[in-house]
Every structure is written in C-alpha cells, then in structure tokens.
Amino acid sequence: MHHASDILLTLFIIFIAAQIGAEVAQRLKLPGVVGEIAAGCAIGPSLLGWLSPGDILAGTPVDVLAEIGVVLLLFAVGLETRLDDLKKVGKSAFLVGTLGVILPFAAGALWAHGEGFAWIKSLFVAAAFVATSAGITARVLQELGVLQRTESRVILGAAVIDDILAMLLLGVVSSLQGGGSLDLQSLVLTLAGAIGFVAIIGWGGTRVMRSKSGWLEAPINPHSALTLVLALCLGLAWLSTRFGLAAIIGAFLAGMIASETRQRDELEHQTLPLLAFLTPFFFVVTGAKINLAELASAQALWMLAVVTLIAIASKLAGGFLGALSLGRRSAAIVGFGMVPRGEVGVVIASLGLAAGVFSEQIYAIIVAMSLLTAMITPPVLAWLLRRQGEDGQRDDGKTASADG
C-alpha cells in the first residue's frame, strides 16, 4: 500500500527546494529559474545529497517528470507564438540558427585539437558545444512577459533550425567516430525528414486549425479543448523524437498549432497551473546533474573557465552576427538567448563518455559548461531585456520594423 512513500518524499523535496530557490532568486532580482537550478545543485548528489544519482538517471520517474515539465513549457511558449509572426523573422532566425551552429562547432573543434585530441575525436567534442537548449531562454522570456518581442521570435525560430542542424551534426560525427563511412544518402534523408516534419506540422497544422477550430467544441467533456491539445502536445513531442529532433520541438509546434484556435486565451490560462507544478522538476534536475567533485582542482577549473568562455563567445557571436539587422542591442539579446546548452550538451557528453572518447574529467567539464551557460544566461538576458525596455519606444519601433 505504501510503496509510494519514498517517491513522494523525493517529489516533495524537489518541489519545495524549487519554490525556495525561486523565491530567493526573485528577492535578489534574478530570474526564478536561476534559483531553481541552484536549488537543484544544492540538494543534488554533489552537495546535500538529498537527491541521489540514481534519482535523476534517464528514465526514472523524476527524470520523466522533468521531461514532461520542459515539454509543457515549450508547449506554453508555442501557445504564445503565431506562425505568421515567426515567418516575419524567418531570415534573421535562419542566419542566427546557422551561424550559431557553425561558429561553436568550429571553435570547439579547434580547442579540442589544441588540447591534443585527434581531429575525429575533436569533432565529437565540438558537437557538445553546439545545441542550444531552448527551455532556459523560453522560461526567462516568459517570466519577463516579452515573448511577443521581435528578439524572442528570432530566438524561438532559430532554436528550431539550431536543433535540426545539431541533430544532423551529431549524426555525422557519430558515424565518423564509429569508423563508418559518411553515408551521404542517409544524411540527406534524415535532413529531409526533419525539415519535412517541421514544415508539414508547423505550416499544415496551423492551416487546418485555422479553418476547423470549431471541432474542439464538439466533445462533451468540459475540459475537452485542453485535453485534446495536451494529447496533441504529447503526440507531436513523441513524433519529433522519431524524426531525430528534441521532444520540445514537437511540443512547441503543438502549442503554435493550438494558438490558432478560438480557445487560445483560455488554453494559455489553463496551462499555467501545469507549468507551476511540473517545470520546477526540469530545472531542479538540471541543477542536480552538476558534479562538483570532478571539478575540484585548479587545472579542472581553469579548463572549465576556458571551455565555458569559448562556448559563450562562439554562440554569442553566431547569434549576434545573424541578428545584426535588428540593431546591436537586439542582436546582443538574441545572441545571449542562444547561449544556454542545458541538457543537450549533457546528453552528448554522456554519449562521448560511453564511446570512450572523453575522460571522466572532460565529461564533467562539458556537463558543467552546459549547465554554467544555462545559469549565466538568465540574469544577463533579463538585464539586457530590462535595459532595452527602459530605453523606450524609439528603439523598439526601430527593431520591430527592421526585419520582415
């Protein structure tokens, strides 16, 4: 009858730690998400140990709750995003997404080769520098209520392109590393599948919904509109993993489709309690994955500082150059918005460790780099956005019409 006791305690600890962390961060004028990640680091295996390493492994209940949390977060962000608005920033988003993959990949490969890795191994290390994790930035943009701004749209559009390219890149370096020849045909097919998925779901789904949004009203169940779009969200999140993309891309597209319905405002409102309950699990788990013990040497800390600086500078440069047509300030916001690597860098590092490419220490450094970028971004981004906001309408008017 009481097998559930342990897991309930774990959930309670995670949830209360997240609330305390968010509250403290907000009193320090920092985004709440920073506090949630820090709380995860504090209660995780490295410090207090209230969460054991086994609690946060892939596929455990806590990890699945975290995954659901970030899926719902990107769904909610999609709900506040219209396809037409995204189209207006298409050119900037494409440039940001592309440059934001090429520059970090090149910088990471050069650094790894400089550290003594063979070229093929260096490319694997470099892949961990690439993928932006949209969850962190999305949360900051949502907390500050600026999802409607041009910069936010560029970031969200670029995150989709970034994810497609990063997925391809990982496919290439994995097959090179495995000693296999580069199968150009299967790569082209993969690319076509991913682009086709995003295009058909994003464009076709919103079209269908615009013309048929009445069908959401047919069922008897009073919460039927919500449950139907939640089913769509879970379904597309799964489907996007089948096309090699992150689950959050499908969830974002599901939200964008749902934003075309008449129930849009109601759905936005109903999603908030789901986010309040479930997203803290994602950010606490993200923080709990930082293994501080592996970094407890001057040499490791120095390497971490260099890697983190390279990761930030290369991504920032890609985003900044790609969004330069929006003006320098907006370009800086876009650039910083693309910086967080979050859990994607962690997963690539795990693959590298399992394949014997990385040492335990390089693994810990790449994981710590991914999470440091995730922790540094929110306060910088919040500061840039607030400063931009305070400069009033003159600047805003310019950025809003600069691209389209």
Add this chain to the structure above:
Amino acid sequence: MHHASDILLTLFIIFIAAQIGAEVAQRLKLPGVVGEIAAGCAIGPSLLGWLSPGDILAGTPVDVLAEIGVVLLLFAVGLETRLDDLKKVGKSAFLVGTLGVILPFAAGALWAHGEGFAWIKSLFVAAAFVATSAGITARVLQELGVLQRTESRVILGAAVIDDILAMLLLGVVSSLQGGGSLDLQSLVLTLAGAIGFVAIIGWGGTRVMRSKSGWLEAPINPHSALTLVLALCLGLAWLSTRFGLAAIIGAFLAGMIASETRQRDELEHQTLPLLAFLTPFFFVVTGAKINLAELASAQALWMLAVVTLIAIASKLAGGFLGALSLGRRSAAIVGFGMVPRGEVGVVIASLGLAAGVFSEQIYAIIVAMSLLTAMITPPVLAWLLRRQGEDGQRDDGKTASADG
C-alpha cells in the same frame, strides 16, 4: 538526446485512450471514469498489449504519474470540503467507516475458510475485502457536482476512518501470518499515531489556516498560493504514508486545509487543468492491471462472481446500516459509495502472493474483484444520485438535517 522517445509514446497512448474512453462513456450516459478504466483494460497487457506489464509496475514513471494523479484528485476533493461540514456528519461517518470494515472482513474470512483456507490465512484473504479506495467514488461525486451533499460528506469522512481501520487490520493479520505474536502495545501506538496525525493535521491545520491565510499572499511569485498548497499536498501525502495511511488521506487533508484560505475559489479553478492532465493516468493504470488470462475458466469466473458479490454486499450493508439515519435512499448512496476497493485490494493481494498465502488464481480473482467493484460503482452511484436529485427538494431537505 532521445531516450525520452519510448516513454513519451506510452504517455501519449495512455492519455489519448483515456480521452476516447471517457468520451464514449459519456455518450453512453456513463461516468467518464468508467470509460477511462475500460480503456486501460483494453490497451493493457490482457488485451491489446500497448501497455506492457513492466510499464505499470510499482515505481515506474507511469505508476508514479498515476499516484500523483490520484493524490491531486483527493487534494481537489479536499478543496471542496470544509471541516465544519465534515464534523456535522461525524456520527454517521464513524458508523459507516466502522461497519464498512467489520462486515466485509467477517464475510471475507467466512468465505475463505469455507474454501478450505486455515483460519489465519483466511484472515489475510479477508483483509483484501476491506479497504475502500476513495479515488473512484470521489471522481464520480466530482463529475456529478454533488460533493456538497450530505451523502458525499459521509462517504469522505468514512473513507478516512475506513483507511485507518484497514491499515490496523492489515498490521494485525500480517503479524499473525508471519508467526509473530500479536504485539498489542505496538498496535495501540500505530493506531494512536494514525488518529493523532489525522486529528492534528485536520483540526490544527484548518485552525492555523483560518487565522493566518494572509501569509499566502506574501511571496512574489504570481502562482505562489497554488505552489505553496501543492507543496503542502505532496508533503502531507508523504507524511500520511509515514503514519501507515494511504497517500491520498494526506492529500485530502491538505485540500481541506487549503479550503480555509481566501484563495479557495482560485485554487479550485487552478487545480482543474492539473486533474485533467494527471488523473487519467491513475484510472487507465487501474484498468490495465486486470489480468483476464487467469480468469479464463468457468470455475474461475464462478469464483470471481461469488467473491465480487460478497465484497459488494458486505460493504453495501455496512455503509447502508451506518448511514440509515439519513433515510434509506441516502443510505444506499453512501453504501454504494464505499463499495470500490480499487488499488488497495490489489496491493494486499500482491502481499498475499509474495507471502505464499494466495495461489496465482486467487490473486487474479482478488485483483479482478477489486477492479470490478471499481467499475460497477460509478454507473450505479451516478444512477442513484440522479434519481435522488430528480425527487426534488423535499427529500433533500430531510437528508440535510437528519444528522448533526
């Protein structure tokens, strides 16, 4: 990057099956919960096999989501329950809870002894006849919007008493079965702990909240009232398992405490999307646990029919006699409201199987009995409540003042 693929597909299948099941049930004028349980049975290992036995084991992500779902459901039911209203039906609730444990236990022991079990083993079998699972009834009462009626309050109060007594009974038969002597002192301590927990949390918690509900407004976070009471819900759900009670008892108390705050209506409103997303997992998993293969013989089906009839009749008699002061119709509603055994019977049967007391077949029959009671109750209860409702105010007025 894509370890989450399988689990997302499983969640999608469960969620969409629940929606389809609920929709079909409602079109057939049955409570939605019946459709969700039936959908679980259909996609479970016994029929379609879209859920494997491993997917729904205790402690798996799906099982934890189911647990969270029923915890939130009883929290929401608690939110619609005031302690003062519960006190008014205290005498009836106590009688219903006590008789509803004694009669099924006696009937179960007699049946098992008649089937050839030794007396001590018969008591273990009988324990599986006892515990009412409040989740099923609570969902029906909530779907029909009758949580404010006297009968509903008696059922909810009796469910708390039922759970305390069932927990004690399980302790007694487990220690007898294990060959240990009956340690009266530890039993008294256990009983005192459980009653003390319910009394202190239920009475003290509501008192504190009534005088101090302003503190919910202090934090900065806009969803802070919701997140604070959700933390309370998880915390008390865990704490109640530490006192040997079901997690849902703690969740119910947390809801009752939260119902004393000024934010009560807002909280009720915000809980609905959480229920819409998470409770389907509980009912689908409940249905998926039915193992039809073990029941595929005339002898097994006959035994199942007898056991189910005994289980229904004895619980109904206990509830009916206990609530007779409310009038016959109301007493019948209360009696049927106590009938579902749900997952508690399943867990006791698992203990019996592990201890070698039950054969595989007796195990399957007791599990099927628990779930049959859960499936039969909702339509009967809905029918009784609708008939009672149609008979107008005269009868309602009588029942509302009959106890207090």
